Amino acid sequence: MRVLGPHDPLEVPRLSRIAVAGPPGAGKSTLARRLCERLGVPFVPFESFYHAPGWTVRPTWREDVLRFTERPVWAIEWQGEDVREQLAARAQVLVWLDHPRALVLTRVVVRTVQRRFGRGSPIAGGNVEPPLHTFFTDPQHIVRDSWRRQPLMRDRVRRLITEDRHPGLVVVRLRGRGQVRVWLRGPLAESLG
Template sequence: MLRATDPLPTRPRRVVVAGVSGVGKTTLARRIARVLGIPHTEIDALFHGPDWTPRPDFLNDARALAAQTAWVTEWQYSEARPLLTARADLLVWLDLPFATVTLPRVIGRTLRRRLRRERLWNGNVEPSLLTFFTDREHIVRWSISTRNNYRERIPSLRADLPVVRLRRVSDVERWLAGPLSDVSR
C-alpha cells in the first residue's frame, strides 16, 4: 500500500478511485484525469437510468470502458468492480476521516442537490429529504452503513495492483502535486 508521498511505480493509464459514498471519488477522479491527460467516465452516469433504475446496458458499458487503453473512473457497483480491477493499473483509495470529512460532505452534497433540484444522470434528482427516514438505501444512510467495507475489500485485491491510500485531505493535494504529477511529466 502506497502513501501520499511514495513514488508511483509507473505512469498509470487506467485508474479506479475507491471510497465510501460522498467522500469525493468523482471530484478526485476528474482531477486525476486532468493531471494525466486521460478521459474520466463517471460510473454513476453509466449505471443510473431514468427514475433511478439501473440501465440495462450498464455491464456492457462497463466492459467497454475497461477495454479502453486509458481511463479514470470510480470503483463502484459490485458487478463492475471486478471488470475495472482486472484492467486497472492503479487504485486510489480515498479513505478520509468519516465523521469530520466524509459525513459532512455527503450530507452537504445531498442537501445542495435536493434544494437546488440539480439534474443528475438521465434526468434524475435527489429524492425528498424525508426519504432519509424511509429509504434504507438513502445515500447518507448508505454512506454510514458501508463506511468500513473498503477496509475489507481493498486488501484482498490482486497483489500486483498498486494501491495509493489517501487518509487526509492534505494527502490528496500532496499526492496530486507530487507523485502523480511526477509520473505525468
C-alpha cells in the first residue's frame, strides 16, 4: 500500500473509485462532491443512504451503499462501520483528510450554526441538528462526536495502512485546506487528464 502526500503523483490507471476519510466536519462530503464532478458522475451523500426521517436508520443502507459502489465510477465518504472494509476493498484511492483538530471543530461548529438558520446543506431524511448550546447536555452532539472521532479515524486509517489488507489501495494524506487545493489542482488533475 502506498501512502502519498499532496504533491505526489497518483499513478493510478483509469482513476474511477475514490473514498474520502475523516471525522465529522473535515470536509468529506464537500470533497467527495468535487471528486464526483471531476469524474463526471452524480454525487450521492453517504448520509442519504443511512438517515431516514427522525434520525432513524434506513434498513437497506448497507445494501444500498454496496450497490452504489458496484458502479464503475464513484466517490463517496468512507463511513459506516458495517461497510467501511468493503469500501476500502473497492476503492482505488482513499483520501484521508487528516486536518488539524482546530480546523475540523471550527468547520463543524460553523456548519451546525448555518444549518440551524437554514443556510447550510440539508441533512438527509429532513433531519435537523440540535441547537449548538445542546453541546453541553447532549453527549451525542455533532461537535462532541467530531472531537471523539478524530483520533478514532486516525487509528482506523493507520491500521488500514499497517495491516495492508488492500495492497492495491493508495492512501493520500491531506492536512489542511491548502493541501487539499494543491492535490486537486496537481496530482488529481494530472491523473484525470
